[in-house]
Amino acid sequence: MPLEAPARIVGELTSRGYNAEREAVTRLAAAENPNAALERVLEEIPDDALVVRTDHVETALSTAGAAGAVGAETVAGAESQPADSTPSVSTGTSPVDGDPTGGSPVETEGSRSADPAQRSLEIVGDMTGQSTGTGEYSDFVSVFRDRLDRLGAKLRGRVNHRPATAIQDMPGGSEVAMVGLVNDIRSTASGHWLIELEDATGTFPWLVMKDREYADLVGELLCDEVLAMEGTLADDSGIAFVDAMHFPDVPRTHEPSTADRHVQAALISDVHVGSQEFMADAWNAFADWLHTPDAQHVEYLLLAGDMVEGVGVYPDQDEELDIVDIYEQYEAFSEHLKKIPGDIEIVMIPGNHDAVRLAEPQPGFDEELREIMSVHDPQIVSNPSMVTLEGVSVLMYHGVSLDEVIAELPEEKASYDDPHKAMYHLLKKRHVAPQFGGHTRLAPEEKDYLIIDEVPDIFHTGHVHKLGFGKYHDVLAINSGCWQAQTDFQKSVNIDPDAGFAPIVDLDTLDVTVQKFS
Ligand code: D5M
Ligand code: FE
Ligand code: ZN
Numbered sequence: 001m002p003l004e005a006p007a008r009i010v011g012e013l014t015s016r017g018y019n020a021e022r023e024a025v026t027r028l029a030a031a032e033n034p035n036a037a038l039e040r041v042l043e044e045i046p047d048d049a050l051v052v053r054t055d056h057v058e059t060a061l062s063t064a065g066a067a068g069a070v071g072a073e074t075v076a077g078a079e080s081q082p083a084d085s086t087p088s089v090s091t092g093t094s095p096v097d098g099d100p101t102g103g104s105p106v107e108t109e110g111s112r113s114a115d116p117a118q119r120s121l122e123i124v125g126d127m128t129g130q131s132t133g134t135g136e137y138s139d140f141v142s143v144f145r146d147r148l149d150r151l152g153a154k155l156r157g158r159v160n161h162r163p164a165t166a167i168q169d170m171p172g173g174s175e176v177a178m179v180g181l182v183n184d185i186r187s188t189a190s191g192h193w194l195i196e197l198e199d200a201t202g203t204f205p206w207l208v209m210k211d212r213e214y215a216d217l218v219g220e221l222l223c224d225e226v227l228a229m230e231g232t233l234a235d236d237s238g239i240a241f242v243d244a245m246h247f248p249d250v251p252r253t254h255e256p257s258t259a260d261r262h263v264q265a266a267l268i269s270d271v272h273v274g275s276q277e278f279m280a281d282a283w284n285a286f287a288d289w290l291h292t293p294d295a296q297h298v299e300y301l302l303l304a305g306d307m308v309e310g311v312g313v314y315p316d317q318d319e320e321l322d323i324v325d326i327y328e329q330y331e332a333f334s335e336h337l338k339k340i341p342g343d344i345e346i347v348m349i350p351g352n353h354d355a356v357r358l359a360e361p362q363p364g365f366d367e368e369l370r371e372i373m374s375v376h377d378p379q380i381v382s383n384p385s386m387v388t389l390e391g392v393s394v395l396m397y398h399g400v401s402l403d404e405v406i407a408e409l410p411e412e413k414a415s416y417d418d419p420h421k422a423m424y425h426l427l428k429k430r431h432v433a434p435q436f437g438g439h440t441r442l443a444p445e446e447k448d449y450l451i452i453d454e455v456p457d458i459f460h461t462g463h464v465h466k467l468g469f470g471k472y473h474d475v476l477a478i479n480s481g482c483w484q485a486q487t488d489f490q491k492s493v494n495i496d497p498d499a500g501f502a503p504i505v506d507l508d509t510l511d512v513t514v515q516k517f518s
Helices: 006-015 022-030 034-044 054-062 137-156 280-290 326-338 367-372 400-408 419-429 488-492
Strands: 121-124 175-187 193-198 203-208 226-233 240-246 264-268 298-304 345-349 385-389 392-396 458-461 467-472 475-480 501-506 512-516
Touching (some): 006 022, 006 034, 022 034, 137 175, 137 226, 175 203, 298 458, 326 367, 345 385, 400 419, 419 458, 419 467, 419 475, 475 501
Parallel strands (some): 392 458, 458 475
Antiparallel strands (some): 121 385, 175 193, 193 203, 264 501
């Protein structure tokens, strides 16, 4: 009896324009004559079907008759163990965890097949179609006012705060507190730090003495973040000496939610299809692996931006393009997406290489691009967005601000080698891109979509092409590596990307395993 790699079946189906449910592929692979079974399915499938589903295969196999031309017996019962239906795992797949052998028999319903009825997927904070910004001055005023109101609300109960203008009228020596946006950070001639905070009434200067314990926190500060300071007014009431700093932060009492069953999500990003460095072999190995029993619990795939390489994103980028037309890049990406099992729910947000506006928040792809990527019926939402998978909330953000956090903060607090630690600072600031006017381009909107309003259970970013994960106050932060080998630019600045890895999260425990495909 022939051994059929599910991947070959998927390839055959996609070449004929079909996506396929994982269980459908498994059943075809388990058939006595998979080719005949596949032909029969395609003969019988309704004309308007885009996805080959398990029931299509079942129907085709059952109508094949007693002659057993397509070997329906091997997938007869839910509990049966078809002995001769070993799917081979494609070469090139080398999972870090788990048993990568193709030696286990194909599992049938109940273990191999997913029950979509058990799934739930909700999106919050998708701003696609909600953009009101016109780039005028009034928009900047609104977005900063909204930021100060909403992040300030997380701090106002914690300190006995006063408006900036009221503080300067208080007698010298008073204990004072203020909630504001960081307007300016300067070191003084004697090595102390002067931090100007701004609120709706005006600004007030706060001095952090270099020998105070809080001095170390100054290195973490970014302009435009919101925080609270407490301190003592100088004799002339013109400045206050800082005694404590408070960040909006994730409360230490935060308890993450988990799924009620064993189900997994793959969190990836930065595919960069269209680049000469796109690693098609690694991607194919990943897609093949998703079709194997090892990946049977992976029911969600989150893609945090940079689907394609794009055009004109960086100087001289065209010299490294494999596909020069942006639409052709998305067509090619879509072909790669089709290799993912059809029953996996996909959520994607754009990144800085994608064909949407560069300024954040970035709305989800437009109709034309959605159409190109429609076969897998992904959820296409804005960058950032919050998606809740079976009760587990995942904040998805592409991660351009991480470059800035890494550049501005001292090495031990944030570095490319530990991208998740840079993410911790965004969680602490409760904002995905605090600094305005720097590297990260921000579009002012009526409200600040970049605030981390609700604490997520998982924070997922990409962009820096480095894999890293860890927990901050029980929030799982994952930066997900990439599918692009080192570019010339990255070589020139010594960025050694983590390419061809897929972090897999158990949604019932929030444990992470990493699968390697390169
Ligand atoms: O960026 C991937 C990583 O590499 C991210 O940390 C930015 C950095 N990068 C890559 N190319 C450039 C250029 N040309 N200038 C500055 N920074 C760069 P991604 O945007 O995902 O390709
Ligand atoms: Fe990228
Ligand atoms: Zn990027």
